[in-house]
Amino acid sequence: MKLLLIEDNIKLQTELTNFLKEEGYLTETANDFRSGIEKIHLYKYDLVIVDIGLPDGSGFDIIRSLKSNNNNCGILIISAKNAIQDKVNGLELGADDYITKPFHIAEFNARIKSILRRKNFDGNQSIGFQELNIDLNSTEVKVGKNILALTKKEYELLLYLLYNKDRILTKESIAEHLWGDHIDSADSFDFIYSHIKNLRRKIITAGGNDYIKSVYGMGYKLTSNGGTAN
Template sequence: MKVLFVEDEPVLADEMLGYFSSQGFLCESAPTFSAASEKIESYNYDVVVIDIGLPDGSGMNLIPCVSRQNEETGIMIVSAKNSLNDKLEGLNLGADDYLAKPFYVEELNARLHALYRRKMLKGNRQIVFDDFTVDPQSKLLFFRGKEISLTKKEYQLLLYFLVNKERVVSKPSIAEHIWGDYFDQADNFDTVYVHLMNLRKKLTQASGKDYIKTVYGLGYRFTC
């Protein structure tokens, strides 16, 4: 899951980044309204966690920006003000959930997983295609009940393809979603190609079917 944390409190931001990174999330952060706006306009996220009280603007005004960029992105509001009016305003603007500060990161974790299942996985706890089953909770792939060993990046790539099934996705969009800001430092997309080919080989060896189709000049399409 790729998450943007919009939070201006350094201690809380570090705590969330550290905890969720250890849980296998791809995490990015923005401490201000302007920094968050730039990221939201440039990248796609599975979930955006927004603090209302930012030093240079209201986090409420970021909600429509997220929805315009990708209507499937989940939006979680966090705020030190446990106000009914704030909850109603945020939900009416398009937020999916609201959590008052202070909170336990474990509770935020549970809510983010529930939000991800609801928005990106359409409420499914498992994803099934042909004889494959993906378990997002354990991050495992099975073929007819037998586990298929995937690396972390291969699993993330498979999940990205499944969420975007039948859509053409480009190498830059794959790289940005799986590696985030860090991939900007790379010179080329060889890394994407290597992970993609390894995933393609494992799926084909298990099933005898090639699910990942190359769309020349544009990218790749996952079909099943």
């Protein structure tokens, strides 16, 4: 899986590159508009992650260029601007998703995985963890052979956990992922707790193990090291 990250802030670029490499992606970087355009013309990428506000050009033009070359690669916009208009423009140009700085790395990860899955580069339309398995097309969740009946939010939460296994998902990150801007994240912690509780109960009832571990009261982690009741 080959990714191109076009981001002008070197520190952020390094952080994201490190993360993407850890996740096992072959990652190349570009610091500005010019080198970004150069790279997309020279090489083929599965996913291009582009910052809209580049010092010597607009990320929109990179998207245009990608699209005019009939390139089937995925496009994820990152932007410091929380401009809804930017989002609309970007998606209209053919970008696959949009993420606003500063973002949670788990969210960044989930977006990338989701784009790559939709683009079907993986060829794999299911995601599994121990005895848990989610069929991403039919949204069917199984524990072993038992089908789990989950609510929409429980499903989204589980998928988010699976995308980010062995990584702490903070409550803030979960709140943003599940409810976006509809609720102040601090107010939603109780709701997250009750969703997690239900999810655990349903998995255990279906014969699964509790893999959702509560971490320092800050968030949750899906890990095979076993969970503690909380």
